[in-house]
Amino acid sequence: xxxxxxxxxxxxxxxxxxxxMYIAKNEAQGYADAAALAAALKLDGTSAGVTAAKNAATxxxxxxxxxxxxxxxxxxEVATSTAGPWTNANSAPSPATNYTYVRVTANAPVxxxxxxxxxxxxxxxxxxxxxxxxxxxxxxxxxxxTFNTGAFPFSPIGFDGATGGSQTSATNWxxxxxxxxxxxxxxxxxxxxxxxxxxxxxxxxxxxxxxWGDNSSAVISEQVQGNAQEVSVTVGEVLPGVGGAKTTVASxxxxxxxxxxxxxxxxxxxxxxxxxxxxxxxxxxxxxxxxNTILGFGTFFLMDDGAYGHxxxxxxxxxxxxxxxxxxxxxxxxxxxxxxxFQVKLVQ
Amino acid sequence: xxKLFQRNRKSRSGTAIIEFAVGSGVLMAVFxxxxxxGYTFYIYNNLQTAVNNGAKYAALRTYESTxxxxxxxxxxxxxxxxxxxxxxxxxxTPIAPRLATSNVTLTPTWDSVNATNNVPLAWTVSVSSYTxxxxxxxxxxxxxxxxxxxFLGGYAPGNPCTQ
Numbered sequence: 013x014x015x016x017x018x019x020x021x022x023x024x025x026x027x028x029x030x031x032x033m034y035i036a037k038n039e040a041q042g043y044a045d046a047a048a049l050a051a052a053l054k055l056d057g058t059s060a061g062v063t064a065a066k067n068a069a070t071x072x073x074x075x076x077x078x079x080x081x082x083x084x085x086x087x088x089e090v091a092t093s094t095a096g097p098w099t100n101a102n103s104a105p106s107p108a109t110n111y112t113y114v115r116v117t118a119n120a121p122v123x124x125x126x127x128x129x130x131x132x133x134x135x136x137x138x139x140x141x142x143x144x145x146x147x148x149x150x151x152x153x154x155x156x157x158t159f160n161t162g163a164f165p166f167s168p169i170g171f172d173g174a175t176g177g178s179q180t181s182a183t184n185w186x187x188x189x190x191x192x193x194x195x196x197x198x199x200x201x202x203x204x205x206x207x208x209x210x211x212x213x214x215x216x217x218x219x220x221x222x223x224w225g226d227n228s229s230a231v232i233s234e235q236v237q238g239n240a241q242e243v244s245v246t247v248g249e250v251l252p253g254v255g256g257a258k259t260t261v262a263s264x265x266x267x268x269x270x271x272x273x274x275x276x277x278x279x280x281x282x283x284x285x286x287x288x289x290x291x292x293x294x295x296x297x298x299x300x301x302x303x304n305t306i307l308g309f310g311t312f313f314l315m316d317d318g319a320y321g322h323x324x325x326x327x328x329x330x331x332x333x334x335x336x337x338x339x340x341x342x343x344x345x346x347x348x349x350x351x352x353x354f355q356v357k358l359v360q
Numbered sequence: 361x362x363k364l365f366q367r368n369r370k371s372r373s374g375t376a377i378i379e380f381a382v383g384s385g386v387l388m389a390v391f392x393x394x395x396x397x398g399y400t401f402y403i404y405n406n407l408q409t410a411v412n413n414g415a416k417y418a419a420l421r422t423y424e425s426t427x428x429x430x431x432x433x434x435x436x437x438x439x440x441x442x443x444x445x446x447x448x449x450x451x452x453t454p455i456a457p458r459l460a461t462s463n464v465t466l467t468p469t470w471d472s473v474n475a476t477n478n479v480p481l482a483w484t485v486s487v488s489s490y491t492x493x494x495x496x497x498x499x500x501x502x503x504x505x506x507x508x509x510x511f512l513g514g515y516a517p518g519n520p521c522t523q
Contacts (some may be wrong), residue, residue: 020390027394031401038405042412042507049419050482050510072508078404079504162514188432238422238516270515273476285475290515356512 014027018133025126032077033145036120038059039076042145043083044118047072051088051114051324052356055153055347062090062104062111069101069116075338076120083118087119088232094150094359112347113221113359117148155352156309157247163309164294165235167251168194168330169214172288174303183300185307185331190280195223195296196328200259205329213301220304221254222328227254229261247306251299257324268292269317272314273335276316280333283313293333295353309353310334392496399494403456408505410455411485414442418466418483419509425443426517428470428478433521439464440523442485448523456490463490465503484508 050072051065066088075082089098090105091113098115099105121144128139152260171186187193191207197216198204208214223232225243243252269275272291274283283292292314297306312330320328334346346354425431437447439461444451451490454460465488468480486506492499 020387024390024394027398027401031398033403035401035408038408038412039505040414044409045412046415046507046509049512053510053512068510074506074508079506212497236518238514239519273474287476287481289477291517 018130021126021129025124025130026081029124029127029143033122033143035078036076036122036145038204039074039146040083040118040120040145041149043072043074043076044116044147044149045151046074046116047086047088047118048116048149049356051116052112052151052153055090055108055112055114057107057109059106059108061347062101062108064238065114066091066101066104069114076118081120083120087117088114089117094152096357104167108347110348112153112354113340114152115144115150115360119144119146121145149358151356152240152359153346153348153354153356154359155348156355157316157352158244159241159246159267159295159297159309159353160244161241162295163235163245164195164296164312165225165232165241166330167253167297167299167306167327168193168195168223168312168332169208169213169301170224170298170307171208171213171301171302172215172307177326184332184334185310187298187310187334189332189334190327191314192278192329194222194327195312195330196258196261199324200328201347204327206273207329207332220253221255221257223254223256223258225254227256228257229256232261233264235266236261237269237293245297245306246251247297247308249306251304253299253304259322259324262320262322262326262328265320266317269281269314269320277332278316278319278331280313280331294330296330299360311353345356367414373502374492396494396496398405401494401497401499403492403494404501404505406455407459407487407501408507410442410445411487411505411507413445414438414464414466415483415485415507415509417441417447418510422514422519423478423480423511424516424519424521425476428468430466430468431521433523436461436467437523438466438483438485438493442487450459458495459487459490469508478517480510482510 039135047069051069054062054065054068069088088101090101090111091098092110111242121142123142128141168209192205193207194203194205202215269292273287273289283334295309295311298310300307311333313333440449441447442453442464443459443461465486467484469482471477486503488502490501
């Protein structure tokens with residue numbers, strides 16, 4: 013009789029208690045994944061960013077126990093690599109540069125009803141009446157070195173040559189954050205954009221005017237809108253540059269700028285302070301002024317909608333922003349000390 | 361007459377029948393309960409996984425509507441992802457019996473400060489009006505399971521949508 017009831021309670025325990033634990037694990041994993049991603053989006057290399065990340069993670073509304081109980085003892089930790097060491101976000105590191113990894117651990121204390129009966133029988137001790145199910149997720153800002161989709165069909169020239177031109181800085185490929193650089197050169201040669209106007213290496217070379225990818229204006233138009241990217245580009249390979257003025261693309265640039273909520277300012281801080289949706293923020297490959305290889309992917313801010321002249325002789329400029337999240341909804345600045353576009357994704 | 365009583369007093373067949381009647385009632389209830397909860401939890405766990413996947417998919421997908429109302433193509437893709445585990449609508453076997461796209465609710469979170477910003481901040485996916493029928497009892501789910509993901513995708517208003 014005793015043996016039979018142990019077996020019976022064992023079956024009930026498997027069905028009810030273990031079943032609930034499996035569900036709690038699944039609920040906790042969903043929460044941890046979402047919270048880690050939300051947190052990683054907030055990291056920007058400052059202690060305030062770490063605090064914002066923690067608040068974003070703990071502010072997620074998902075619950076466990078069939079959507080009735082909040083997770084308990086949720087911890088948010090940050091690190092500079094998946095290997096750690098992990099620092100609790102409650103005591104944010106300072107400086108927080110390169111803290112690009114977030115680990116969120118969620119706990120669900122599942123109360124047990126039938127398993128304790130069996131364990132009391134088996135051990136003779138008073139059983140534990142609950143079991144804590146926990147799940148963790150690690151999300152990070154991961155540098156993106158290949159673009160199969162979403163890259164803007166222009167490529168500003170970096171300052172990486174031996175002669176260096178006017179700027180030789182090793183950071184940000186020589187670009188200065190907030191400065192204007194040429195994305196398309198005028199048919200008569202050099203640049204008139206403020207950031208590289210004085211640089212003799214930053215001129216139209218042969219037929220190459222700054223475009224890359226497909227030679228068709230129609231395809232370039234689609235790429236400006238973010239609909240298509242026919243050629244994949246990777247850091248280190250020679251940029252597949254194409255020639256031609258492709259003057260009609262000016263209309264596409266203006267259309268893209270006009271999809272944003274602020275179409276007039278050329279100051280990124282003013283832009284961020286007011287209504288905006290990120291349509292003016294684009295990611296472009298940076299090409300070497302020496303051999304046209306792709307040095308990295310930089311994020312740029314398109315000029316106001318009156319700045320793109322519909323003539324083969326107009327320079328088209330864009331403002332360098334440094335690092336940013338590749339999805340173009342804007343505002344993110346990234347926590348890594350090295351420049352380049354990044355993706356936010358789960359890594360563990 | 362005495363013989364009859366004496367014979368009956370020795371016989372235990374009657375108590376066995378009563379014991380069996382009482383015992384099997386309890387046993388059946390326990391077995392039914394085990395199945396009921398086991399099956400319900402199994403289906404709920406599948407739904408939880410499906411909702412996780414659907415919310416993750418919605419969060420990564422490019423938002424191409426020009427307004428705060430997502431395109432039918434977008435919502436269909438996400439709902440198909442939840443119900444069939446495939447956003448293109450080519451798979452037609454739901455992950456739980458009789459689960460339909462009408463049971464899936466897709467709710468965006470918007471920028472509350474700026475009413476003209478049509479980029480979603482997060483996507484919440486939940487299951488509603490779905491009944492888990494475990495023979496001995498049935499449970500109807502309202503807004504559960506539910507999962508919210510932060511928006512990670514691109515924003516491209518007016519771009520074509522392919523499911």
